[in-house]
Amino acid sequence: MKRTILTGLTTWFLVAAGANAGELTFEKTLIEVTAKPDQEQIEADFVFTSSGDSPATIKRYDAPCSCLEAQISDGGRLVWAAGEKGTVRGLFKVGNFRGTVDKQISILMDDGTRHDLTVRMTMPELVKIEPKTLKWEEGGAAETKVFEITINSPDPLKILDVTATNGEKFPYSLKTIEEGKSYRLEVTPTDTETRGFGLLRVATDSKYKKHQNYQAYVVVTKPSMVPATAAKP
Template sequence: MKTIIALWLSFLAFSQAAELKFKELTQDVNAPADARTVTADFSFTNDTGKPVTISKSDPGCSCLKVEISGGKLKYGPGESGTLRATFDLGNFSGTVDKVIGLWLDDDSSATPTMRLTVRIHIPVLVVMEPAKTLSWTVGEKPAPQTIHIRMAEGESIRVTGVKSSSPNFVCEIKTVEEGKKYDLVVSPQDTATPGMTVIRVETDCKVDKHKTQQAFGVVRKASAQAATNP
């Protein structure tokens, strides 16, 4: 029994030898509507009895930049540091999760030792419902479909124009409530062949990144499953 306990304690010590203790493994960040980037700081401490080296970090996305305490990667027992994640908001909206992988010491390159999550909450000023993509099947009746556009609570944003990239799709904006609600009605001229359009919806939003919205119209071939299961 003593041998088993000793082996277990030895395994436990080994499993904790290459760990950094992070104050939080997930950071929630609320981005201002006009922000272009946001940052999240993950503070950590080496509370093991041996030095720990961060051998690799992988943000998993070109939109995320990772910096670790000015380039310091080796931490002795009791030393602390900070990992800063800078997220380029680009055209993202809503809630976005980005995961950072950390490899410590000589761990296998296949799997990170630790994972940190940056959860960014990005305001959606112009909401398109139920979805941004309208779809028709080749050969079906080219009936019009509608995307409902509404502005975020407390915002007054007018739709000023709409443009389709394909002449086969006719787009029309109908005002439901000025500055608050609009309907985008899309009608394909025909559905004889597959095709698509990118629809640009222009608004007078004061925040540049929210000023132009995109929607899509697609005529698709029927799937094999649908064809065999009418």
Template sequence: MKRLPLLLALGLLSVCGAAELSFDETLKEVHVPPDEKQVATDFVFENKTDKPVTIARYDSTCSCMSVQVKGGKLIYQPGEKGVLRANFDMGNFSGTVDKAVQLWLKGDPASDPSVKLTVRVHIPVIVNVEPKTLRWEVGAKPEPIVVSIVTDYEKPIHVLSAECGSDAFDIEVKTVENGKKYEMVVTPKTTETPSLGVIQITTDCPIPRHATQRAFALVRQPVPGEKK
């Protein structure tokens, strides 16, 4: 029974450690225009304890995001405030994207940072491809799958081509509404053996990072327990 107070004390220390730097928000949502290439998000924090707090290190969980603390400052006195900035390179992302930032304070285990922050970026979907992954099971009937390509922009966007890096699939693009909606019909030539194809869809979208989209065609062995 004597171990219980010790465990409670350790638990309290853990909670206090997590609260050494108090952040105004741990989740920031950002809405960006479709042609934006990079977005910066600031997290404001304050040392609300009665002792100095030292930041040991900070990082993001994705190479598309860099993290910096304003002024490179790592030690904060009681009542002192600071700013952590996350810079997200949007690349070819679209839709709602969550990216995580982690911050370790002095004394934190390497596997357990005191602070975990999230940047949620809402990026307009200019060319929507659904579904993006097409699957057939080995031995199944090689039936065609129809992919919907719908554009949402102030001007018409046309599908110029759809090419597969593998000759294991036949592809046909059909115009449903010119400049607005298309259908891409993908059919495996055979399902007797596994195969993989990356389909590149090229459009005349004036925003370069939205102009090219990808879909994936896959013939594979059945996965036990997976829903079809």
């Protein structure tokens, strides 16, 4: 009987201790930031509070992508007393990212708890190319397909040139719909008898270096598999 009572008390104390263990509570675990066209780095601050009755201890923290650096306030302090506030700062190197991309910082606590903090960075695409890839099936029709190019810059932005890595197999023609605003890039493969791949580089007169070159892809792929129709009984 005594053993049962002691076991029950021990369990209660462990649960109570766990409930009051030091922990970090974050105001946000997702921060969305829109970068300016010429911005090289953005910052995202994740504010936290140390909760519980005992200090919260960070065992380690990591940002797997080389484009994202994690910094903890107060010189990288890892132990935070109850009630203290701090910040995990994400430094995102924009590089050649365009569109929207998510990158994470992982915080592992001493008790095994893990916090995943997400930086969602959006770099506006001043030149939008749709689709990103034109595809033909091997052995199919070598028909003309089109990239629609739309300029999303607040100021007119012209296409200066288009070059290709495999222009012999994928001849192309650029047509201006509205100068500085809209273009069509037509591609007609010479044949689809063999598979092939090509890269088209679109050069612009943007004043921002990271927006002076865009890419699109062309490919002749293996025919898609079509399920055979079940034979009728």
